[in-house]
Amino acid sequence: MSAPVLWIFLPLLVAGCLLLVRNRKVIALVACIFTLLLTLAAWLLPIDTVMTIGSWSFKLSSSFEILGRHLVLGSNDRTLLVLVYGSAIAWFAAAPAIKAARRLSSLGLAITALLVAALAVEPFLYAALLIEMAVLLSIPLLSAPGEKPGRGLIRFLIFQTLGMPFILFSGWLLAGIEANPGDLGLVQQAAILIGLGFSFLLAVFPFSSWIPLLMEEASPYTVGFILWMFPTVVLFFGLGFLDHYTWLRDAPALGSILTTVGILMVVSGGLLAAFQRHLGRILGYAVIMETGFSILTISLGGTVGLNIFFMLLVPRSLSLAVWAFALTILKEDSPTLMLGDIKGLGRAWPFATCGLVLANLALAGMPLLAGFPPHQAIWEGLASNSLPVVSWVLLGTSGLIFSAIRVILAFASGSTAANWESRETGAQRVLLTIGFLALLLLGLFPQWVVPLWTNLPAIFTHLGQ
């Protein structure tokens, strides 16, 4: 058996089977247990090493050939698999509490498997095709059956699809550069194509309009899952590019370009979040900011930047999950999620409103919450290079904090005659409480999740050194 079969084809098969099952609880249970097993397997099973159990021995080979291409998942990728499938468990486990398990568990598992395949494929440029397949699979996940797809969904499809040819074209040019490294014109063209490709895939401003639109149209929890999986995998894919091509990694302008793009995303996301009146859109802009922060960590360079990049992953996943979960609960009471319509909801939905506000503040980097340690490291890293750069970043951050203040004000306003109650179900209360505690504990003890990402830099031969 090979590792790609275990972590790519088997999940695809299980996802296909789950689509045929009708019982929501069975789907959720199977998806969770199966994903848990995949995570445990990634944690415990060595790759390319013979294992002996009694008289039976087997080896999990790292490579699998398909259509002339290779899918390779080596020993170094195990931490990544633990992170990807581990975070998927969290998303799948909470889904039944908000009645989102049916499509999310099956299609979500398939999307996860395809995105893992995108990270495993060699030559790695083919990842663009696998990402596109995952995008196509997201369509039925994001659009309710029988409903006309909204503008955000169409825009998502267009922008992600536009990204694919740019990446593939750049691959074609890159082959030329390898043959003729002195051709500066070719290098410049390839760099522009790579830049455009990633701008579309990562929703760099101004190609980010699909995110807030989608947050308005679809279930916040489902979009939250998509907004966690896609940018994360695309960022890994981008790091793969940097790791693979020396000319790109050593380009003198790379640092300033990444810093500019990162600032553009953080400032545009933060400032636009400050002016939103829809709770879902605020989350959308926060995700844009987070992608910007990841790009800024890459701009810091070296192992320091890479360490902060990986450090952001767990708090981001957690904050996004709590925020999207809380939003989905509130949507039951207030389908529009407009600030004007959620007045006073804090008294009826205290757990959901607390979760939403804490997750928002965590992504803004408020001290004591999970997002603070990595954000603090980014701010300090940027400040040691340039104070004006960090001032721009803080401007964007204050935009997100301002949006949180407006949300708190809306939740707290309205009639104070109403009694405090909790309309959340027991499962929702338990999950949100776990979410609060995790946000607080990771804010105080960020070292607890270091083992989850400490081996991740080893994936990259050059960047991780």
Next chain:
Amino acid sequence: MLILLPILFMLITALTLVILRFVRPNFKYPWMIAAGGSVLALISIFLWQIRLPQSISMAPWQPVNLFFFAPTWLADGISWPYALSMIALAAAVIWTSVVRAESSPSAWAATLLLTALGILAVGAENPLTLVLVWSAIDLAELVAMLRSTEGEEQNQGVVIAFAARLAGTGLVLWANLVSTAGGILMSFRATPASAGIYLLIAAGLRLGVLPLHLPYRKENVLRRGFGTTLRLVSAAASLSLLARIPASALKSSLVPFLLVLAAVAALYAGWMWLRASDEILGRPFWVLGMASLSVAASLNGNPSGSIGWGVMLILGGGLLFLFSARQRNITWLPLLGLWGLSTLPFSPTASAWQTGNQTFWLAVIPFLPAQGLFMAGFIRHALHPGETSLESQERWTKVLYPTGLFMLAAMAILLGIWGWEGAGNLGQWWAAVIANVLAAGFTALALTVLVRLKPASSSSQWTRLFRLEWVYKTMTVFYDFFYRIAGLLTSSLEGEGGLLWSLLLLALILSVLSTQGR
């Protein structure tokens, strides 16, 4: 380990009270547990004196090449007087609750929990620890206040106060970044001159002094017990920072300007405190005014002098705000607090008017009338008839209640003699004499003329001015302007032609960047 002892006592007591509430709701002696726990904590704080300074750290944050500081707490000459004052306040709140209609174990648990957080804040050894504990206090206060407010306007005040505190926390983080940009890892021992002023403004902003703002129009239902703890402990958590900013870090051209702002805040708060109908309605002004005096001491290059005002904010304020049941023969008790405010030799505030090298002694002059106003207001409110009479209470409460109040007065006297490095001295006797003479004059005025005037209204022109409503209105105008621009941008990008607009914008950005690159 000694440093954790009072915190552990308070947390264990709070936890016991909460567990008992669920497991044995009819338990008859929760007060005994709360009072016992608070006294143990009070005794244990004296154990800090066995070895000062001492510190304790949490496990360092990893990776260590990214985080140079770990959350660390320090018991020293600055944190001890604040910690002692806060524990004395918590004990007094619980002991004096016997005369009030506050018999909720949850409120006592919350008082102990908040005090424990307050001690963690004043003991913060570095800015990282401080912002962590500040955030915990801010979140706790936000939840507690929102659960107890009585109207939309008050809710708005609570959220604005939270936002101002968050901005203060942000300024500490900014000070750290300014320091990092200068190649210095900022700690309270090594604060560069470029960052010190931000720390001071951060504390001032959190306290409502710099710029002067009063988010709360009136006090809410959390009145005497937990409300007093909430107000005073959260203020003390910010005040302790003032004592940790070295005078050398405050060499900025902004200092005179900030002194003027602090003087305006102190005089306004002093006047409103004197004119308030009762001490509870005047409480926001008490906190604001005492904080202004503390900020002024720090600006005058006298960080240890700020401790005097800080501890008197807690002890003097606590004495008066908990003095709800009154009787002629215990009026001397709150008046003992007056000693603490007098700046006379060997009082806790004796060193308050000393100035550092860089400030001229005349800089204290504008603050003396403010001190006089506070002392006069203190006397005026102490002489009120009160909410209830102590005479109607049971005999045992007649013993416990004054004992609780006396604890605060005794701590004030003790700290004046044996508090911290700046305590136990003669101070600036001439400033104390002027302030006390002014206080006598204001008291006479208050007891003769002011009683005939209408009490200060929360909707007066001055109050509206200092509540910064005009700032919020101006900000709203700007917000609406930028909202329209943001709306235009998003509607263009998200509309039917959004794709083309996106490409056009990209071309524009690229052309601007390439022009700059050349």
